[in-house]
Amino acid sequence: MTQRFTGKVAFITGAARGQGRAHAVRLASEGADILALDLAGPLPAGVPYDSATPDDLAQTAKEIEALDRRVLTHEGDVRDLEGMKEFLARGVAELGRLDLVVANAGICIPATWDETTPQMFQDTIDINVVGVWNTVVASAPHVIAGGEGGAMVLTSSYAGKKMQPFMIHYTASKHAVTGMTRAFAAELGKHGIRVNSLHPGGVATPMGGGDMMGAIEHTNASNPKLAGMGTTFIEPAWGTSEEMADAVAFLLSGEARFITAEHLSVDGGAQYF
Numbered sequence: 001m002t003q004r005f006t007g008k009v010a011f012i013t014g015a016a017r018g019q020g021r022a023h024a025v026r027l028a029s030e031g032a033d034i035l036a037l038d039l040a041g042p043l044p045a046g047v048p049y050d051s052a053t054p055d056d057l058a059q060t061a062k063e064i065e066a067l068d069r070r071v072l073t074h075e076g077d078v079r080d081l082e083g084m085k086e087f088l089a090r091g092v093a094e095l096g097r098l099d100l101v102v103a104n105a106g107i108c109i110p111a112t113w114d115e116t117t118p119q120m121f122q123d124t125i126d127i128n129v130v131g132v133w134n135t136v137v138a139s140a141p142h143v144i145a146g147g148e149g150g151a152m153v154l155t156s157s158y159a160g161k162k163m164q165p166f167m168i169h170y171t172a173s174k175h176a177v178t179g180m181t182r183a184f185a186a187e188l189g190k191h192g193i194r195v196n197s198l199h200p201g202g203v204a205t206p207m208g209g210g211d212m213m214g215a216i217e218h219t220n221a222s223n224p225k226l227a228g229m230g231t232t233f234i235e236p237a238w239g240t241s242e243e244m245a246d247a248v249a250f251l252l253s254g255e256a257r258f259i260t261a262e263h264l265s266v267d268g269g270a271q272y273f
């Protein structure tokens with residue numbers, strides 16, 4: 001494995017499992033020390049898949065330590081700006097600096113437009129939009145203070161470029177992340193910080209577990225012709241967390257030095273189907 005992140009420190013939200021864990025382990029495997037934050041506890045009502053646990057977050061730490069890298073974990077909520085600031089202050093004091101950020105934490109609740117409750121809409125915006133804003137706002141001062149610039153990836157979705165049927169709240173939140181990426185890239189550019197977004201298609205993670213498939217089938221039944229909107233041009237129709245981590249590592253690396261305010265799809269072509 002090449003070592004593109006030796007001497008760097010990366011902050012990843014939603015790092016207990018799924019894509020967030022893959023990003024953390026991938027960056028560590030290329031030399032980065034890791035600050036890993038996750039709720040590691042109950043997700044909001046209406047989320048149809050299982051929640052992550054403290055054991056999941058501990059497993060992420062174990063995999064990073066097995067690579068001989070340093071890691072600090074925090075059971076925290078991306079909605080809690082002050083809590084995130086405290087963790088980052090502690091993390092930077094201990095690990096020395098902060099260079100790379102992956103705002104990955106998010107939730108997804110399938111529901112038709114008339115079954116979506118105000119609470120589902122609010123929870124989705126609070127975590128997927130305000131949580132991403134909090135992540136950048138809490139971390140950017142540390143990256144700037146490091147004096148060497150840095151890079152961030154904000155996790156959106158193919159729902160942040162096209163749309164995902166029966167997920168008006170999720171689609172709205174992920175489009176907001178796309179816009180935020182461009183706007184943060186513009187202002188943080190003068191500090192040498194690049195900001196790009198990742199737009200996964202379907203990815204095999206615990207988000208697809210529990211009763212997620214049942215919830216999607218339920219919504220699809222209300223208007224079957226919309227169900228094919230996430231069709232890919234290639235098979236299999238799902239990506240892996242490691243494939244997402246490949247893209248994130250590229251965007252964070254020096255190979256992407258001239259890439260900022262860009263929105264990289266890793267979705268098998270689904271955005272154009």
Ligand SMILES: NC(=O)c1ccc[n+]([C@@H]2O[C@H](COP(=O)([O-])OP(=O)(O)OC[C@H]3O[C@@H](n4cnc5c(N)ncnc54)[C@H](O)[C@@H]3O)[C@@H](O)[C@H]2O)c1
Pocket residue numbers: 013014015016017018019020037038039040041043051052076077078079104105106107108127131155156157158199200201202203204205206207208
């Ligand atoms: N899996 C997919 O098919 C898919 C597709 C497109 C985009 N995405 C996006 O990718 C990102 C990662 O998703 P994943 O597939 O790894 O799902 P996942 O549910 O396996 O992992 C998400 C992690 O985020 C954490 N999290 C949720 N709310 C949080 C909060 N308020 N504070 C802190 N942590 C919180 C969870 O505990 C969990 O560990 C999400 O933003 C998701 O919307 C996923």
